[in-house]
Amino acid sequence: MQAQLISMVSEGVFDRVPSLRVGLLECGFCWLPSLLWRFDKDWKAVWREVPWLKARPSEYVHRHFRATTAPAQLPADSTQVAELAEMLGAGEMLMYASDHPHDHGDRPEQLLEVLDGDARDAVLYRNAAALYGLP
16 A cells, blocks of 8 residues: 555656545555655655655645544554554544454544544544545
């Protein structure tokens, strides 16, 4: 999934198709903050090789991608879960997924517990409604 995300952004897919939105399903999301940090850092060194990118790669990802909460693979410490949610921008980036009937052992509720009411509502329904164009 990481390779696909990097490829789509680096190759300028979203400048050619600005209305395209992508759901990252069944792949977790805890890897996103570190990937985006590295992607932006490396882009600063090679931006001349990808002149079609008009913004930092992380901006494209936040604009065009959404990830689901299952499987979560969250840290056990709720403080770290809160830090992860903040780094990711969980209230804008995540959509709730129960992954029913599978049981991966992680609890998306642990994430929901660290979010404020507005961010929790966004994860539970508003982000998915916006992605899929629902009222």
